[in-house]
Amino acid sequence: MDNTKTPILEVNNLKQHFEVGSGKKKLTVKAVDGVNFSIYEGETFGLVGESGCGKTTTGRSIINLYDITDGEVYLDGVKIAQGAKTFINQIAEVKAESKRKIIELKEQVSSNEITAEEARIQIEEIKEHKRETISHCKHEIKKSKKLNNENKDYYDRIQMIFQDPIASLNPRMTVKEIIAEGLRINGEKDEDVITKKVSDILKVVGLLPEHRFRYPHEFSGGQRQRIGVARALVINPKILIADEPISALDVSIQAQVINLLNDLKEKFGLTVLFIAHDLSVVKYFSDRIAVMYFGKIVEMADADELFENPLHPYTKSLLSAVPLPDPRYERGRKRESYNPAIHQYDEENQPSLVEIKPGHLVSASPKEIEEFKKQLK
């Protein structure tokens, strides 16, 4: 992958925390907790991890379904979302720091270390710094909220297809109305144009123009997913986020939907973020793969590299679950379980995502970096 290009999508330190419960039972679920990745034009980027690791929340945060807690999202180099948490924290920090420094200065005056005049000048500077920081942070917090509304055009360029084609299609709307919704939101009023676009896109996804009069329940699971794909593509997005698009489908239908997505990717020059819990699904479909565990990316590499040189024990555990079409291998295949305690992380030995070789990143503590380097083939 040519990393000198500008990424089409850049996700920077993305955090999405949810407050759940109330009172003493209130707790913060860190569904996504500091995720970084870039996707380049025309690339298919696989995001993999077990249920609950935050894959869906990552996708939903990118398409602006939530106000992100922290971090930034860039589309074609333009910031389309930013979280306010850093700025909220900065305000609290600057307030606490000013208070602490002023108390310190007053103590120095009492003990005659500095004069009252010297203290007054320094206190004035501290207060000025506090005012400036708070004003900047308040501006950024306002901008975070505004960005989400301002960038509607950008969000049209990213569309998502969902895991469950039954739940994601309104049962009371005809196929035409479902697919036309995005066109209407974008201001298209001409019924003939709408009908033509809906009919054309139905053909593109392998359905028939006359299917537009029907309701979702009249279709099979695979066909419903095709309707979901048509709805996403009708407004010409550049990026498609496919959130486990085949996991709710019969095995016999899965390959058809994967092939359809592959064809459409070529035809429309799409960039795809493909979310799945199963590495075998993304293997043949992705250029690069990121493995996610509990809200963080633990390994990221070209698809072939990840399969040849998996380093993180969690990636290895996911790989051990991938079946191979070799009966001898299958008879001996053992599912490796992952126990996060094996890392023995402590205060001095904390992990971060490091580039262990060009394009191959792994979450590793300083001790693990050496071990992983030895393991590399």
Ligand SMILES: Nc1ncnc2c1ncn2[C@@H]1O[C@H](COP(=O)(O)OP(=O)(O)OP(=O)(O)O)[C@@H](O)[C@H]1O
């Ligand atoms: N709106 C929400 N409010 C509170 N917690 C949430 C919310 N959405 C997701 N979560 C929690 O965040 C974590 C990540 O969920 P997410 O759906 O992103 O995971 P996932 O990897 O996509 O799982 P799956 O494969 O089952 O869809 C889970 O613990 C989930 O319960």
